Amino acid sequence: MNASENGSHVSFLEHKGKYKGILSWLLTTDHKKIALLYLYSIMIFFFVGVILGLLMRIELFKPGETIMDAQTYNGMFTIHGIIMIFIIVIPALPAIFGNFFLPIMIGAKDVAFPKLNLFSWYLFIIGAIFGVLSQFIGEGSPDTGWTFYVPYSAESSTNVIYALVAAFILGFSSILTGLNFIVTMHRMRAPGMGWFRMPLFPWSLYATGWIQVLATPIVGITLLMVIAERVLKIGFFDPALGGDPVLFQHLFWIYSHPAVYIMILPGMGIVTEIFPTFSQKPVFGYTAILFSSLAIAFVGYFVWGHHMFTAGISYGSRWFFSFLTFIVAVPSAIKVFNWISTMYGGSIDLKPPLLYAIFFIFLFMIGGFTGLTLGSVATDVQAHDTAFVVAHFHYIIFGGMGFAFFAGLHYWFPKIFGKMYNNTLAYAGSIVIFIGFNLLYFPQFIIGLQGMPRRYFDYLPQFQTGHQLSTIGGFILFIGLIIMVYNLVYHAKKGAPAPSNPWKGVTLEWQIPSPPSHENFEEIPQIKNHPYFFGESTGNK
């Protein structure tokens, strides 16, 4: 196990494969290198998305035109949405941490289909390039919003087709990643690791994988239909030709609501790994967390209609979807109880990953509760299409998935790069991000309820205070991100060497040297215990 200490250990970063230099990355089939390819490319696109968001916040600092005209603003919120949703939030956690740690945590040497894995990354890059290009070439950036609602998306003279193609290709990449993970978990678990000895991060990826596989094709065909609508005037969604625009909304949300769980489930999986490690205590309610992941994945498939309460769907379907939406809150709440119970009575060590994970719970709960406001029909009619929705969405996606991403980054950084980051800077970064985040999005709940519509480039003077606080928060958040990224990037090269198990974790990734070798394990481990077995004294069997 301590091969690094006797000098025979060669990390995957130094491993000499068939190719040299840049090709050793571009043609790699090593799941760890592919994970890093995803990490670097996603970070670059993330900052593109962040800058677009900041520009919008500057525009909204004062009523009227501040730095851009209305059409540019429309393009910006569309591309901000497309980049953030399709290029970052949906793929990031499975593609980065899933790729890196799924095989290691189940004791395998790679994913089931290593070449397909690399192919998924190429698809991802092609799709991402299409997405970014649509902003800059041809008829101007798409202005439909990331939801591509017809009939406008069929009529807008902007580059909608590029954006549709981008989303289609990115969806395909996402399907292949999900497929790869499902097969990996079915076929490649180490001897002794039954399904119920699998750690919970892989379990969350398993639930996610099935959503990716079963929901994404629906949006794929829907986007193709919109393209056909634009190019061939096929008429499915055009009332003038007998079609039905609401049909598009159904098809779109049949995927895009489950997609929300593609975004959040792996995040939940990451914090589920973090709480036991920093409490030095087995996770509370392993089975409950596991089945709540599957329950979210399953029920999440049947709630899409809550995006359409004001679209003219029938009374019956409104209460049906509203009821199911409330059902989804149950497994999410089970998870929150379990995380908190895991900490109860543990020896808590408040390291940066745990701090991020606690922020995650806090923000996720605000996002979750305001989600119920939107899930009940009566209040949704009031809050629909206001800044309230924007705030809710960002609390769930950025406060949830985003903070889980940062938590995972700080948790597994020593394992990935074999270096330690600076703890003080990490605390500073996380607290500044947390403050900036709340200042950025919380005022939007308030102005939203007061009637500020979403996606508007101009507003009435009474919303100005809220918008200005929000913009200031945006800049604080940005500074926090810079601190965090500086800390991580600088210390990835110059940091102190990390021991193989800096946090005293018990899952398999902590039993091998940091960074892992090319083959992960010298010999395939035999699993004899529950994944969160901290020794007899903790009373866990």
Place this chain on the structure above:
Amino acid sequence: MSVQAIHNERIDSETGKLGMWIFLFTELFLFGGLFLVYAVFRAKYSADFHHAAEELNTFIGTLNTVFLLVSSMTVAMSITAIQKDDKKLALFLVGLTVLLAGLFMMNKYFEWSHKFEFKIYPGSEVLKNLPQGELLFFGLYYMMTGLHALHVLIGMILLLINIVKIKNGTVSSNHYLHLENSGLYWHLVDLIWIFLFPLLYLIT
């Protein structure tokens, strides 16, 4: 465990097949979206759909169904042939499958170009003047059979690759995962057609 043979060029057969099956699920859902749209418009414009469906040539449709059903059989037989290490027979059967697929595509070509002659294609003036349900029917007809034809083409390419692989021995009685997966894909192409054919041609 043989499953753990990493960075080994060959993927173990159970793993490979599981991956293919899951991929086929995604294909079903891809077409599922179109079937859903079909169901909605069929319910809304049943009389128009009835009229429009009568325009389609049931004879060509039936012929194509026969081609695909037989080709599904020949591809399954080719797998048995390769299991029995009969390379020649396997090559013949895969070749026959590709031939039948080619006949299917040829028929499709004549069928579509016949429609084009009467100016029945999405966006045409003739179509615009038809009742709305008929317009949507033809939209669905082109989209569904078009997407299906694309899958037939992909299947043909996969089978052609198999011919090369059987010849140079990469696909053999010890390792025929590639042929088996291509066969699975081909059955899916067949299966989708089994649903498309009655929905578009027969229910009038």
